[in-house]
Amino acid sequence: MLKISKLTDYGIMLLALMAKRPERSIFTARDLATESGLPLPTVGKLLKTLSHGDFLFSERGVNGGYGLAKTPESISVAGVVELLDGPLAITTCSANQDNCGLETHCPSKKSWQKINQVVYQALSKLTLADMTSSTSTGGGK
Numbered sequence: 001m002l003k004i005s006k007l008t009d010y011g012i013m014l015l016a017l018m019a020k021r022p023e024r025s026i027f028t029a030r031d032l033a034t035e036s037g038l039p040l041p042t043v044g045k046l047l048k049t050l051s052h053g054d055f056l057f058s059e060r061g062v063n064g065g066y067g068l069a070k071t072p073e074s075i076s077v078a079g080v081v082e083l084l085d086g087p088l089a090i091t092t093c094s095a096n097q098d099n100c101g102l103e104t105h106c107p108s109k110k111s112w113q114k115i116n117q118v119v120y121q122a123l124s125k126l127t128l129a130d131m132t133s134s135t136s137t138g139g140g141k
Contacts, residue, residue, distance in 0.1 A: 002119075008084040010038055011046045012077065012131060015055065019072035019132045026065040046084075053083040072132060078123035088123070090116045 017035055018027055029047055033040040047066045050056045057069045068075070081088060091112045093103065103109060 002090060004081055005085050007042075007046065008081055010036070010042060011050060011084050012080055012128075014038075014043065014046055015050065015068070015072075015075065015080065015128050016132045018056075018066075018068050019075075019128050025067045026059060026063065027067065028065040031065075049084065050080075053079075055080065055083070072129035073127050075128040076124050077126040077128070077131065078120055080128075081123060088116065088120050090119065 013036055014032055017032060021027075029040060029044045032038075032047070033043040036043065047056060047058075051058045051066060051069075054069055055075055056066045058064070058066050078088065093106070093109050093112060
């Protein structure tokens with residue numbers, strides 16, 4: 001089964017919560033934990049990682065917190081997945097990673113690479129704005 005990790009799912013959920021409230025530019029970890037139902041330590045860890053990946057900015061101080069560093073239209077799901085889960089790879093060889101040892105006998109390697117590329121392109125076209133739109137079919141604007 002092909003699936004993203006729970007942390008990536010949660011990270012996208014937090015970004016989507018922030019994108020759905022454009023009138024509010026700063027969010028605290030505590031507020032996002034309450035709103036999302038996620039544990040505060042998990043939210044804190046994700047917010048730090050997302051800020052290191054340039055998806056969020058952080059402000060210190062009494063009125064500090066986190067905010068989107070980019071517009072929802074410019075944040076691709078593929079970028080978030082890569083930051084939180086690493087490079088997208090359906091199989092070991094599909095992302096040109098380490099060889100599995102059967103490469104010389106494998107007739108399907110190139111097909112898996114094509115499939116991986118199609119999935120990556122689809123996730124690249126899908127933006128945070130698409131994820132927050134109730135009428136979205138994905139594919140970017």
